[in-house]
Amino acid sequence: xxxxxxxxxxxxxxxxxxxxxxxxxxxxxxxxxxxxxxxxxxxxxxxxxxxxxxxxxxxxxxxxxxxxxxxxxxxxxxxxxxxxxxxxxxxxxxxxxxxxxxxxxxxxxxxxxxxxxxxxxxxxxxxxxxxxxxxxxxxxxxxxxxxxxxxxxxxxxxxxxxxxxxxxxxxxxxxxxxxxxxxxxxxxxxxxxxxxxxxxxxxxxxxxxxxxxxxxxxxxxxxxxxxxxxxxxxxxxxxxxxxxxxxxxxxxxxxxxxxxxxxxxxxxxxxxxxxxxxxxxxxxxxxxxxxxxxxxxxxx
Amino acid sequence: xxxxxxxxxxxxxxxxxxxxxxxxxxxxxxxxxxxxxxxxxxxxxxxxxxxxxxxxxxxxxxxxxxxxxxxxxxxxxxxxxxxxxxxxxxxxxxxxxxxxxxxxxxxxxxxxxxxxxxxxxxxxxxxxxxxxxxxxxxxxxxxxxxxxxx
Numbered sequence: 259x260x261x262x263x264x265x266x267x268x269x270x271x272x273x274x275x276x277x278x279x280x281x282x283x284x285x286x287x288x289x290x291x292x293x294x295x296x297x298x299x300x301x302x303x304x305x306x307x308x309x310x311x312x313x314x315x316x317x318x319x320x321x322x323x324x325x326x327x328x329x330x331x332x333x334x335x336x337x338x339x340x341x342x343x344x345x346x347x348x349x350x351x352x353x354x355x356x357x358x359x360x361x362x363x364x365x366x367x368x369x370x371x372x373x374x375x376x377x378x379x380x381x382x383x384x385x386x387x388x389x390x391x392x393x394x395x396x397x398x399x400x401x402x403x404x405x406x407x408x409x410x411x412x413x414x415x416x417x418x419x420x421x422x423x424x425x426x427x428x429x430x431x432x433x434x435x436x437x438x439x440x441x442x443x444x445x446x447x448x449x450x451x452x453x454x455x456x457x458x459x460x461x462x463x464x465x466x467x468x469x470x471x472x473x474x475x476x477x478x479x480x481x482x483x484x485x486x487x488x489x490x491x492x493x494x495x496x497x498x499x500x501x502x503x504x505x506x507x508x509x510x511x512x513x514x515x516x517x518x519x520x521x522x523x524x525x526x527x528x529x530x531x532x533x534x535x536x537x538x539x540x541x542x543x544x545x546x547x548x549x550x551x552x553x554x555x556x557x558x
Numbered sequence: 559x560x561x562x563x564x565x566x567x568x569x570x571x572x573x574x575x576x577x578x579x580x581x582x583x584x585x586x587x588x589x590x591x592x593x594x595x596x597x598x599x600x601x602x603x604x605x606x607x608x609x610x611x612x613x614x615x616x617x618x619x620x621x622x623x624x625x626x627x628x629x630x631x632x633x634x635x636x637x638x639x640x641x642x643x644x645x646x647x648x649x650x651x652x653x654x655x656x657x658x659x660x661x662x663x664x665x666x667x668x669x670x671x672x673x674x675x676x677x678x679x680x681x682x683x684x685x686x687x688x689x690x691x692x693x694x695x696x697x698x699x700x701x702x703x704x705x706x707x708x
Contacts, residue, residue, distance in 0.1 A: 345636035362657035438646035449588035457595035
């Protein structure tokens with residue numbers, strides 16, 4: 259190979275290597291970021307079950323005979339639902355595990371720039387010391403720039419290989435554990451938490467129905483006495499709407515959790531195929547589902 | 559057909575939400591909790607809609623029993639999930655720790671190694687402006703680092 263040909267080939271080969279590495283790790287980074295966001299979406303579910311239980315108990319107290327003190331009812335509700343608060347702390351562990359795992363993946367996939375930037379500073383510093391010797395320039399700026407670029411490439415190749423090895427092992431070794439944890443999150447959200455929300459919603463709906471009935475004023479003279487029921491309707495309706503929104507989030511979460519597992523499996527299956535379109539599609543589908551969760555929350 | 563009494567409602571709900579066995583899944587417990595919770599709500603509505611009913615006190619007691627049962631069943635379901643996922647949680651935590659450890663190591667040791675070797679090999683190549691030499695230096699640095707890893 260002639261010197262001229264080699265001169266052209268070298269930067270191109272390194273660029274190809276670096277470009278290829280970046281492309282391969284990008285879906286892992288996207289997956290990690292989206293999975294981390296999904297864990298964030300799940301987080302309120304953990305504390306939500308006790309909150310929903312307390313809300314239900316407060317509504318029950320409103321319908322009981324005898325003296326009524328709102329503060330007392332609130333405290334009693336908290337005591338009655340305390341076991342669910344503890345259970346919610348357990349449920350939160352699932353989300354924390356997913357968040358940590360997802361962050362680790364996103365970090366290991368996206369470490370390239372951070373790690374290499376640090377290394378590049380080292381190269382630049384060392385090269386800068388060599389730049390002059392006794393006040394005389396050793397390298398011209400063009401050659402120095404080339405040396406820095408190539409050093410960066412050398413470090414990138416080595417680091418990237420190690421990162422890819424770790425990423426592949428992390429994905430493969432934890433597929434089963436991830437499935438167990440995500441299934442636990444789904445069961446908690448879709449079966450247990452959703453059941454509590456439904457219980458609370460059903461009770462509130464009954465109360466709203468009674469408020470509407472009690473608001474009826476046969477004559478103008480009856481209106482004044484009915485105003486408290488009429489005003490109370492707005493608060494009950496808002497409580498029901500908030501409950502319905504949370505139930506919808508839970509359903510959306512369950513769908514996104516399915517997409518998460520599919521994307522994770524596909525990352526493993528196609529890890530060696532640079533730029534594999536199918537892998538990108540499934541990861542993109544998952545990322546889009548998580549984005550949709552965000553849009554729903556924004557619509558509040 | 560007469561409307562079911564509070565006792566009828568409660569009896570059917572309590573029968574349906576009998577205490578789960580060790581073999582029950584979290585899903586099954588959640589379902590039992592739903593049955594108990596729903597029955598409790600039916601009793602609540604019965605009380606509210608029939609303030610003159612003769613069995614209000616009994617309805618309230620049964621309602622509260624079922625309400626508590628729903629809470630307990632949901633708590634048990636979550637505990638069961640936690641127990642089942644315990645090993646998986648530990649494994650994922652370990653994986654996270656390994657990644658963190660790796661990143662610390664890579665920055666502390668091998669980053670310096672890679673840079674030092676790259677600088678030594680490549681400054682010479684850049685000095686003579688030989689692209690082929692630069693590429694050869696890159697390969698040798700790569701090889702040296704691979705050896706260092708082993």
